[in-house]
Structure formats: C-alpha cells, structure tokens
Amino acid sequence: MNFDNNLTFARRMDLADPLRGLRQEFLFPQQNNKPFIYLCGNSLGLQPKVAREVLDVQLNNWQNLAVEGWFEGDSPWMFYHKELKKLMAPIVGASVLEVCPMNTLTVNLHLLLVSFYRPTAKRFKIIMEAGAFPSDQYAIESQVRFHGYDPKDAIIEVAPGAGAYTLRTEDIVAAIDNSADEIALVLFGGINYFTGQWFDMEAITRAGHAAGAIVGFDLAHAAGNVPLKLHDWDIDFACWCSYKYQNSGPGGISGIFVHDKHFSDTSLNRFTGWWGYQEEQRFKMEKGFVPEAGADGWQVSCTQVMPMALYHASLQIFEKAGYMDVLRSKSKNLTSYLFYIINEVNKALGSEQFKIITPAAEQDRGAQVSIIARQEGKAIFKELVAQNVLGDWREPNVIRLSPVPLYNSFEDVYTTGVLLLKICKEVLA
CATH class of the missing domain: 3.90.1150.10 (Aspartate Aminotransferase, domain 1)
Incomplete structure (x- = not known):
C-alpha cells in the first residue's frame, strides 16, 4: 500500500x-x-464501555441470589466459564474443550509446567528466548531448581546475533537441533514483549517435536493480537493473560490451552484442586481426584466470577468484530x-x-x-x-x-x- x-x-x-x-x-x-x-x-x-454493565449483572446476582448464584439465575456461576470458552477458542485457534479461563498468567504457567516439564536424567533442559519477559525467566528458573537442577545447566537461551535485535527462525531451529538429545521442553513467548517480534510458532513446534521435546508458549503479547492456530500447529500447551490486547482489566483473568492429544494421558502430573474435579460428581465431595474433561481439568480453584465478567465484556466485542x-x-x-x-x-x-x-x-x-x-x-x-x-x-x-x-x-x-x-x-x- x-x-x-x-x-x-x-x-x-x-x-x-x-x-x-x-x-x-x-x-x-x-x-x-x-x-x-x-x-x-x-x-x-x-x-470496554459494556464492562460496567456486565460487572453490574454479576454484582446484582450476588446481591439478590447470594450463594444460590452458583446454581440460579440466567448464567449460574458454576457454569459461567463455559460462556467464555466459546468466545475464547476462536481467538487462539482451538476447540472449546481445549481452553479454559482461570487464575493469572504465571500461576497458569507453573501449573502447566507441572504437567509438561518432565525432566529425566538425559532430557532435562529447557530452551527459550533470551530476553523473555522476566516473569517467564523467574518461573522457569524456579521450576528447574524444584527438580534439582541448576538453571545455568538446565536453561538454554537463544539470543540474536551480534548487532541484531530479533531472532532468526533458522537460528532457533538450529539451537533446538544442536541440543535435541537433552531438551525436555521448548518454551517461547509467542511475541517478544520488547521488540514485538512474532516468532514462527509452527516452525518452532515442528522442530521441538522432531527433537522429542514438548512445546509450549506464553501468549501474553500474542493472544488477541495475531491469528493463532494452536490446535492445528500441534502446540502442546499455552497460557496467556487477557488484560493486554483482550481488554479484561488490570490483572485480569488468564487463559490456558491444552492440546486434546494430551487429554487421555493419565501419566501427566497435576497440581489439582476441587474445581478441576469431574463436574457432575464435584459436589459428592469424594476422595480421589478425577479430572473434568479437557482443559477444565487443570482448574484448581472455583470460578473467578468478577474477573470473568470483565473478560466476557471484551470477548463479545471480538465476536462482533469477526x-x-x-x-x-x-x-x-x-x-x-x-x-x-x-x-x-x-x-x-x-x-x-x-x-x-x-x-x-x-x-x-x-x-x-x-x-x-x-x-x-x-x-x-x-x-x-x-x-x-x-x-x-x-x-x-x-x-x-x-x-x-x-x-x-x-x-x-x-x-x-x-x-x-x-x-x-x-x-x-
């Protein structure tokens, strides 16, 4: 143009x-x-202008229904997250079953790493972008320490070449190939927060899988910003905040994606909680965790209704936009x-x-x-x-x-x- x-x-x-x-x-x-x-x-x-109105609906439900709001009203809180899932899925290119709104970003990153960072004596390294957002760096450092490794040994950072500010896809792929036998996880941001570079997520995922690694993404700067095809690109897991391009308010609720190929894998570790338990049996209050189907099975605590309401307000605008x-x-x-x-x-x-x-x-x-x-x-x-x-x-x-x-x-x-x-x-x- x-x-x-x-x-x-x-x-x-x-x-x-x-x-x-x-x-x-x-x-x-x-x-x-x-x-x-x-x-x-x-x-x-x-x-969004409608945020106050959507929030007021839930405040009125709280006022008029109190605890019965979990089961009564036009949108009972027990199932409110399902309304959001339908609107979230097209934003990240996933099925409704593969996404869930919950917690905040770094909390979700930790929860997903419990499942998908599974180091062994031979494969224990994580490969990531140099200069990733600090919260990701801190989370990954703490995860490798939790498993008994020194971050200096377990974390491989891919940095731009001399005089460059951004990474070449071929250099990322080469770094994965060079350590293919040692990598347990490839974890990148979808878009680098500092430079605004959108990484070739499909190519990174393909290279990571070829090396025998799990591949995940922090989509804080990508979700709601660029078209994503998390399912079709065969990405294993992802998480994102919703308060940047998705306008859910300061500290707004996060979202997760788990590829449906992992749903039947009973060997995955999880840090579990009540709200991830099988929905139809949840109120029987029985011992022995049985996960709800799909990404919902990674939930820990009950639905955060007010943050979800603010996210819901913006998601409806995305739907209107097409x-x-x-x-x-x-x-x-x-x-x-x-x-x-x-x-x-x-x-x-x-x-x-x-x-x-x-x-x-x-x-x-x-x-x-x-x-x-x-x-x-x-x-x-x-x-x-x-x-x-x-x-x-x-x-x-x-x-x-x-x-x-x-x-x-x-x-x-x-x-x-x-x-x-x-x-x-x-x-x-």
Missing part, C-alpha cells in the same frame, strides 16, 4: 475502515479534557503506516533519530512497533505523554507504540507522527 503523510489520507483510511465503529465501544483516558491517543494496548487494553483475521488485516495496515510515519519523522529531522527494532516483515510482527531513541528518549517520551499520546517506555531507550485495531485509527498514527516531529525539534534543538 502507498501511504501519504497527511491528515486527509489518514481520515480517508479511517472512513474506509469496516471496524471504525468499534472505537466507540471503549473508554479512553483523558488529560486536560482531551482523550489520549492510546498506544499502550500491548501493556493494558482500554476498558475475530482475528478481520482484525489482523487492519492491524497490518496500522503498523505499516506507523513504520512509514516514523521514517518520515527521521527524514524531516535529517537523521535516524528513531531506529525501529520491530521486524519490518508483516508476518513477523503484531500490533506493536518498538523504536530506539538515539537521543533524549525519556524526555521525548515524557513530552509525548504531556501532549496526550500514551505509549510505553522501556529502559534504557525504547519507546513501544501499539496501534490496536479494535480502537486505534490511522488518524491516531498520523497525529502521533506530527507530535513526535514537533517534540524532537524542540527537545533536540
């Missing part, structure tokens, strides 16, 4: 956008009586336009003040564009916020900007470029 660096072009793109009406489904933070241009959905998504293929089409155009606008800013400044470290190829990125500020990065970022553009700052010099197709516009991207150029001329003068 050929882009133009002017407001007329941006507004013409917005008028042609079939998703433009969805912007009205969200509440934008304000400053000085003006809404922010919000480019931080990669960290926390905006609040799910990920429709959103992805707009997302690619938005990020391509942001690439173009940042390069236009550099041209106007006469130098590469901003280096884009997110992959240029559309298939290798999601909705996030990360830029290194060569000079005065923090001052520029702070001034952007002062002028109602809210992105995300990462030390030491990276600004992350994430135009989300559900609620961002081409005019948002254009205006950000105008302000970025103006601020640079003032700060760098």
Whole structure:
C-alpha cells in the first residue's frame, strides 16, 4: 500500500475502515479534557464501555441470589466459564474443550509446567528466548531448581546475533537441533514483549517435536493480537493473560490451552484442586481426584466470577468484530503506516533519530512497533505523554507504540507522527 503523510489520507483510511465503529465501544483516558491517543494496548487494553454493565449483572446476582448464584439465575456461576470458552477458542485457534479461563498468567504457567516439564536424567533442559519477559525467566528458573537442577545447566537461551535485535527462525531451529538429545521442553513467548517480534510458532513446534521435546508458549503479547492456530500447529500447551490486547482489566483473568492429544494421558502430573474435579460428581465431595474433561481439568480453584465478567465484556466485542483475521488485516495496515510515519519523522529531522527494532516483515510482527531513541528518549517520551499520546517506555531507550485495531485509527498514527516531529525539534534543538 502507498501511504501519504497527511491528515486527509489518514481520515480517508479511517472512513474506509469496516471496524471504525468499534472505537466507540471503549473508554479512553483523558488529560486536560482531551482523550489520549492510546498506544499502550500491548501493556493494558482500554476498558470496554459494556464492562460496567456486565460487572453490574454479576454484582446484582450476588446481591439478590447470594450463594444460590452458583446454581440460579440466567448464567449460574458454576457454569459461567463455559460462556467464555466459546468466545475464547476462536481467538487462539482451538476447540472449546481445549481452553479454559482461570487464575493469572504465571500461576497458569507453573501449573502447566507441572504437567509438561518432565525432566529425566538425559532430557532435562529447557530452551527459550533470551530476553523473555522476566516473569517467564523467574518461573522457569524456579521450576528447574524444584527438580534439582541448576538453571545455568538446565536453561538454554537463544539470543540474536551480534548487532541484531530479533531472532532468526533458522537460528532457533538450529539451537533446538544442536541440543535435541537433552531438551525436555521448548518454551517461547509467542511475541517478544520488547521488540514485538512474532516468532514462527509452527516452525518452532515442528522442530521441538522432531527433537522429542514438548512445546509450549506464553501468549501474553500474542493472544488477541495475531491469528493463532494452536490446535492445528500441534502446540502442546499455552497460557496467556487477557488484560493486554483482550481488554479484561488490570490483572485480569488468564487463559490456558491444552492440546486434546494430551487429554487421555493419565501419566501427566497435576497440581489439582476441587474445581478441576469431574463436574457432575464435584459436589459428592469424594476422595480421589478425577479430572473434568479437557482443559477444565487443570482448574484448581472455583470460578473467578468478577474477573470473568470483565473478560466476557471484551470477548463479545471480538465476536462482533469477526475475530482475528478481520482484525489482523487492519492491524497490518496500522503498523505499516506507523513504520512509514516514523521514517518520515527521521527524514524531516535529517537523521535516524528513531531506529525501529520491530521486524519490518508483516508476518513477523503484531500490533506493536518498538523504536530506539538515539537521543533524549525519556524526555521525548515524557513530552509525548504531556501532549496526550500514551505509549510505553522501556529502559534504557525504547519507546513501544501499539496501534490496536479494535480502537486505534490511522488518524491516531498520523497525529502521533506530527507530535513526535514537533517534540524532537524542540527537545533536540
């Protein structure tokens, strides 16, 4: 697509956008009586307008039904998670039976590692991306220590080559092949939080399985951002938070995926709890854990009704949008336009003040564009916020900007470029 660096072009793109009406489904933070241009959905998504209404329904159920709310009302809490499962499954490319909303992200990662990290004397290593989100690093370190291994011996990190910011798929595959006899688990993020690189999940899974390893993904930055086919790609397990691209509110409920090929494997370890017990027999209160069918059998504690209600509010908007293929089409155009606008800013400044470290190829990125500020990065970022553009700052010099197709516009991207150029001329003068 050929882009133009002017407001007329941006507004013409917005008028042609079939998703433009969805912007009205969200509440934008304000400053000085003006809404922010919000480019931080990669960290926390905006609040859906319907969130308060959906939450009020459950608060009213609590008020009017009290404990009977578990079994009475239009959507009894005992089965409420099933309404969400139907809406979650298309977002990650899974069957309804393979997904479940529960807990929070790192809790779920630990629970899944109990089942799927099964080290032996020969196979005990985990291969992962260098520079993964710290929570993943800490979780994996603690898991290998729990099994009696030193993280220095048990964790293999794949890092970009000299001078590069992103990983090549062939290097990931080579790293798996080189340690094929020792790897128990391949665990990657679907999208790297820092650079915005979308890894070739299918190729990584294929290589991991060829090496005899289990393959899992942390989809915190991928679920609700890019189209996923977890079942078809034969991924063993995955988990994600829902408060970034899926707009479920701060600390919102997490989701898990377990491939149905594992459902009949009675040798899998689990940390179990009441809510994962067979649903029809749960209230008999009998000894001896019998798991509920599918991903629901990994549940531990009872349904978190209020967090689920907030997630439910956003999931209904995804359904209205037509799910990920429709959103992805707009997302690619938005990020391509942001690439173009940042390069236009550099041209106007006469130098590469901003280096884009997110992959240029559309298939290798999601909705996030990360830029290194060569000079005065923090001052520029702070001034952007002062002028109602809210992105995300990462030390030491990276600004992350994430135009989300559900609620961002081409005019948002254009205006950000105008302000970025103006601020640079003032700060760098």
